Amino acid sequence: xxxxxxxxxxxxxxxxxxxxxxxxxxxxxxxxxxxxxxxxxxxxxxxxxxxxxxxxxxxxxxxxxxxxxxxxxxxxxxxxxxxxxxxxxxxxxxxxxxxxxxxxxxxxxxxxxxx
Amino acid sequence: xxxxxxxxxxxxxxxxxxxxxxxxxxxxxxxxxxxxxxxxxxxxxxxxxxxxxxxxxxxxxxxxxxxxxxxxxxxxxxxxxxxxxxxxxxxxxxxxxxxxxxxxxxxxxxxxxx
Numbered sequence: 009x010x011x012x013x014x015x016x017x018x019x020x021x022x023x024x025x026x027x028x029x030x031x032x033x034x035x036x037x038x039x040x041x042x043x044x045x046x047x048x049x050x051x052x053x054x055x056x057x058x059x060x061x062x063x064x065x066x067x068x069x070x071x072x073x074x075x076x077x078x079x080x081x082x083x084x085x086x087x088x089x090x091x092x093x094x095x096x097x098x099x100x101x102x103x104x105x106x107x108x109x110x111x112x113x114x115x116x117x118x119x120x121x122x123x
Numbered sequence: 124x125x126x127x128x129x130x131x132x133x134x135x136x137x138x139x140x141x142x143x144x145x146x147x148x149x150x151x152x153x154x155x156x157x158x159x160x161x162x163x164x165x166x167x168x169x170x171x172x173x174x175x176x177x178x179x180x181x182x183x184x185x186x187x188x189x190x191x192x193x194x195x196x197x198x199x200x201x202x203x204x205x206x207x208x209x210x211x212x213x214x215x216x217x218x219x220x221x222x223x224x225x226x227x228x229x230x231x232x233x234x235x236x237x
Binding site: 043051056058066098100102111113114115116117 | 129132159166168223
């Protein structure tokens, strides 16, 4: 049981390049999330998904796209990377039960640098 | 508009003493609160939570207090240990409004001095 995994762990891009970050979870969770963490800003929600085939915008969605074609995977895409997207990206997942004590489980993060 | 605020970016505490981390929120719809702990180069991990129907929740060395009237919560760690050195994030959820989302604070870096 690997939990939440993220690929890649590190990446350096040039301005204008594109890339896709992959998040995978093996807990059969319904909800999945993409966050970015910047110094002094905490964790900010980029996009999220409440189930396979669904996506929704979070707090800072501009410049990113997502897809949830399979329940276990949540992809984050940058079509044309900008230096402002230099950040650490975290994926998280959460199960859906009757208890509101459900918490989010986070992956180890992807450190992205855009030059 | 920062709905969850952690006004202390950092805190240093002697080993064995009590660590108190604070969090304030502005959205009165928040009814569930969580604390996450994050080590460098790792993802955040869940630490402890509290529902708005309670004012205290304890789990071993960790206790979270909620003051709804002041819209304030705090995390107490006693006794503090070197392994507690990490960044702590406060998070909040409005269960009946956007239940699927958490709003995070900016984090407090706790350093335990041996």
